[in-house]
Amino acid sequence: MALEERARALFSGRVEFLKSAPQLKFLPDPDFPEIAFCGRSNVGKSSLLNALTGRKSLARTSVTPGRTQELNYFEVGQPTLFRLVDMPGYGFAKAPPKVVEQWRRLVRDFLRGRVVLKRALLLIDSRHGIKPVDTEMMQMLDEAAVSYRVVLTKADKIKASELEQVVAQTQAAARKHIAAHPDVSVTSSEKGLGIAALRGAVLDDAAV
Ligand SMILES: Nc1nc2c(ncn2[C@@H]2O[C@H](COP(=O)(O)OP(=O)(O)OP(=O)(O)O)[C@@H](O)[C@H]2O)c(=O)[nH]1
Ligand SMILES: [Mg+2]
Numbered sequence: 001m002a003l004e005e006r007a008r009a010l011f012s013g014r015v016e017f018l019k020s021a022p023q024l025k026f027l028p029d030p031d032f033p034e035i036a037f038c039g040r041s042n043v044g045k046s047s048l049l050n051a052l053t054g055r056k057s058l059a060r061t062s063v064t065p066g067r068t069q070e071l072n073y074f075e076v077g078q079p080t081l082f083r084l085v086d087m088p089g090y091g092f093a094k095a096p097p098k099v100v101e102q103w104r105r106l107v108r109d110f111l112r113g114r115v116v117l118k119r120a121l122l123l124i125d126s127r128h129g130i131k132p133v134d135t136e137m138m139q140m141l142d143e144a145a146v147s148y149r150v151v152l153t154k155a156d157k158i159k160a161s162e163l164e165q166v167v168a169q170t171q172a173a174a175r176k177h178i179a180a181h182p183d184v185s186v187t188s189s190e191k192g193l194g195i196a197a198l199r200g201a202v203l204d205d206a207a208v
Helices: 003-011 045-053 097-113 132-144 160-174 195-206
Strands: 015-021 034-039 071-076 082-086 117-125 148-153
Touching (some): 003 195, 045 071, 045 148, 097 117
Parallel strands (some): 034 117
Antiparallel strands (some): 015 071, 071 082
C-alpha cells in the first residue's frame, strides 16, 4: 500500500487519548515511537491533531490561548504502533515568568531525555511566520538534537501570494537550523490542505 493510503487507514482507525502529563514523572513508559507537536499557543496544534486523525474533538481546541499546559498523549494503531504528543503552547501574552520558566524546563527536559521521540512538528501560523519565540524553540530542538519538520498552519487564512512569500521565508529560516527538515509543510486543518501528505510524513518519521 502507498504510504499516504496506509497512513490514512491507520489514522482513521484506533486513535485514543492516553493521558496528560503535567510533569515528566507522569510520562508513559517509553514503549513506542513518539511524534511531538509543538508551537505557539493558538497556532493550531490541537486542530492539526484532529485533522490528521479525522476527528472533531480528539484533542481539545480552544479560543483561550495557552489552554493546553500538559503533554497530552494519544495512541495510534490497534495494537499501538506509535504515539502523538500534543505539547503545551508557548509565547502567550501575560504569562507570569514563573510559568514560562516551568514550561521551558518541562519542554527542554522532555526533548533532551525522551529517547523514543522520533520527530517533532513545529507549527507556525501562516499569517505570522517565524517569530523570535519560535526561533528560540528551534534552538531548543537543535540543541536537544531532535529533528523536526516546520509546518505552516491556517493556510486558508491568507492570500495565495502572501502564502507563497511566507513559505519561502520559512523555508529559508528552516535551512539555517541544523535539526530542521529542509522542506516546509503547508496545511489548513479547516480545509484539509496538506493533511494527507503530513499523515504520510508522520508515519515515515515514526518508522512504523
Ligand atoms: N481558519 C482556520 N482556523 C484554524 C485552523 N487551525 C486552527 N484554527 C483555529 O485556531 C484556534 C486555535 O486552535 P487550537 O487547535 O486550539 O490551537 P492550539 O495550538 O492547540 O492552542 P493551545 O492548546 O492553546 O496552545 C481555534 O479557534 C481553531 O479553530 C485552520 O487551519 N484554519
Ligand atoms: Mg491545544
